[in-house]
Amino acid sequence: MSGMEEQPPSGEKRSLRSGREAKRAARAARAASSIPYITRAIPRFEVLADDGLALIERNAETILAEIGIGFRDDPEALDLWRKAGADVEGEMVRFPRGMCRELVQRSAPREFTQYARNPARNVHIGGDCTVFAPAYGSPFIHNLDEGRRYARLDDFRNFVKLAYMANSLHHSGGTICEPVDLPVNKRHLDMVYSHLKYSDKAFMGSVTAPERAADSIELAKIAFGADAVDPASGRLRTMLISLINVNSPMVYDATMLGALKVYARANQATIITPFILSGAMSPVTVAGTAAQTLAEALAGMAFAQIVNTGAPVVLGSFASSISMQSGAPTFGTPEPALVLYTMAALARRLGVPFRSGGSLCASKVPDAQAAFESAQTLLPTCLAGVNFVLHTAGWLEGGLAMGYEKFMMDVDQAGMMHTLLAGVDLSENGQAMDAIREVGPGNHFLGCAHTQANFEGAFYRSPIADNNSYEQWQAEGSLDLAQRANALWKRQLAEYVPPPLDPAVDEALLDYIGRRKAAAPDSNV
């Protein structure tokens, strides 16, 4: 009954699916304890009507045509743009109105599948689907026992394990935290290996240098074996999705362009993301930030198409605001939510998958500020219809720290979003008229047949929320949510069982990694 005006995914092409099927999918989403990804059964929330969105699109084309986008330190990129018909002047590229849009709409897939080494974990990116991945990129970790310290490889492994065990996370993520105990030029090998060894969910590749992107692809090929190639097309399957950040405003640098080219040429997905703190990297307004974000992302996605026609791309938007007093980034405030709703609608009009949001916050600790700000990001993320949600779990301190307790809290919230997106069950059982007749005025429903029949799946059950009486809560130690989450992540790590991995594959991975590590001295560049 709900959400049916939107077309559901069906591989790389669109098709119609009946209301009955959509309802079945919704019920499945509700019932399953572990599903590979969410297929939404409720509509999306829109803040702007078509004329407002069209205005922003026109402004984005004006930016592309009149101001232009810098492609820096990459002569090949400028050459490709020249051949494609753009106006290249030094390192500045200007685009005839509609050119980037047309390049994207001509060949970028509207939806695609990212393959996992366990095919049951393949994720569908785009359409009515939502994929939750952990937070990304923190140099620090935070937990109640140690406070904040630099992250290490053992933290990275811990978070891969916790994400693997989290039913509400569909993806293993990428640089969940930076293992700063390892040299910069080699740590990507250990990160990719950890994703492959300790999880069987889909994951992200390295983007910090073209050769590290190539390593990510090689390791995926080893792990996937024969499944790395699509037998029909003979092309590499999309095994990696990787994060290409724009140097906003309006600049792509050589590092990001290098990784982008490696991935696009190998048919691996890239998320083209203007990283914007509004007020610093974009105007202080929602409409201005959206126009600039769209322009920047269009240039990058179009670039991927001229590098390799049909390369899977995702329109990304990371937009927050800043404190006008201190310049510090702020999260979970209303303006970024308005940008998010706007960008999601613009991505749908363009016809590409969308990445944004997560559980963002500025708080240093897993307190009420962290929770308010995270909820005020995650719920808009889900209502707007974000397809790929980076930073779903763990994010603290504007992304500087990955929190163990925060991770468990966010995983719980992500679980609730599964129920929300499954919508309202309008079946006979959902209507529950028999229950209302059976119970009647003045009685209670606790023991009635309908309640008993629906006991298991009736309501979302949080493993860490405390709903007990004050007295019982006191008797159990008066713990707050962070303290209960602290106990849960420790219990989960103790109970972790790795997914099966063929020892020959494991050996081949380690062999490749050993050779690559031996090929160059350690470096922190």
Next chain:
Amino acid sequence: MSGMEEQPPSGEKRSLRSGREAKRAARAARAASSIPYITRAIPRFEVLADDGLALIERNAETILAEIGIGFRDDPEALDLWRKAGADVEGEMVRFPRGMCRELVQRSAPREFTQYARNPARNVHIGGDCTVFAPAYGSPFIHNLDEGRRYARLDDFRNFVKLAYMANSLHHSGGTICEPVDLPVNKRHLDMVYSHLKYSDKAFMGSVTAPERAADSIELAKIAFGADAVDPASGRLRTMLISLINVNSPMVYDATMLGALKVYARANQATIITPFILSGAMSPVTVAGTAAQTLAEALAGMAFAQIVNTGAPVVLGSFASSISMQSGAPTFGTPEPALVLYTMAALARRLGVPFRSGGSLCASKVPDAQAAFESAQTLLPTCLAGVNFVLHTAGWLEGGLAMGYEKFMMDVDQAGMMHTLLAGVDLSENGQAMDAIREVGPGNHFLGCAHTQANFEGAFYRSPIADNNSYEQWQAEGSLDLAQRANALWKRQLAEYVPPPLDPAVDEALLDYIGRRKAAAPDSNV
């Protein structure tokens, strides 16, 4: 550009308002540091399409026609129903299909104004308007200094003062907390006096006995003086809005019916609210809970109309779920959010104002659980288009405790909702193309002319969120949000300045209260 398909309010009647005017209202909402209430400029979120809503309406009519609603211990109510054409059998009343709906639609105002003793604080209830009021009914208070203890009159006064000072709260509320240091049969006099003395915002009347409702009206009449009566109609203005809870499932008791009749006859507004913990007072499903809520509310609102044609009523819905393990109520979970979106749409289809939501949580302390659950209630409240939001600030522990720190956190969140509901500014300034041109690729927007011109109002500013660096946060004592909120409520109470009140009016109020207190012995019934 946004939210224009909905009709804005214009007194008691509907009229069209142009897009330009809506945009102006939005800008006003954004700019004003204190506005009497919110007029939304963004659309509402809907989870169900028309056919799903119609199905729930049919089920509600089936409940009214075939199961019926109990009107207990109130022969007058049964007599009124009999005369109106309902089928009365003992204390059970059954209604021909469509009867209650027709009674409501025939005479209940779609929107109305609740008058405040300061006319600048009048609030408009219904339509595109949202009014935020504090939490209601807690026997306990909680703060970081004392923990949890029984509430007293001084707490009640404190919260009236804090609500008066909160720009984001438009209403003084009612029984903000129970002053349990006063006798039950007299404490309403001190509560109503506190609202009139320490605030000039609109407030709620007592509902615990018909004579206490009458006292509330008498005190309001004294405070409003000549303004108590509408000169055009000669009728009492709506000076009070009061909370009539249904004894769900499907029972109205004599206490609530008594207060309802007193208020309806005096043209005072009532919020007819089925109070439902789904799984205990209603089925465990969203659609079942919504049908039952609608049936119960329809019977009560129709009753108000047969008591006094045209009496202002609000469709209320308080729906949460329970833990299926312990039976304890849970808040901020996805199922109540789905009920909320559904009921908001049903109220719009019926054509009456809607009350629901707030900042609900089960947590005992102002921790991350409190914040997650509150945000997962308040944001749906705002997106669904709730008109009267009880429990916007202070709610802890399923409503058993009113939290001082929680109050300040919730007030901050309510402030953010003002910005969200003002939507996207699509003016030239909002588009900010000049700023993008001025700054250009690779530079920053911090000092540009547009940023400087918009410096003041650019982003919502939280008085308690910490966005500083980790080092600065540490230097300031490593405080969490609750600790910063603790300092803020103390500072605000120290800075409180009461609104002007004519000493003669004050004397008359105290005289009335003195006489009423002397007329009966103290009692705790």
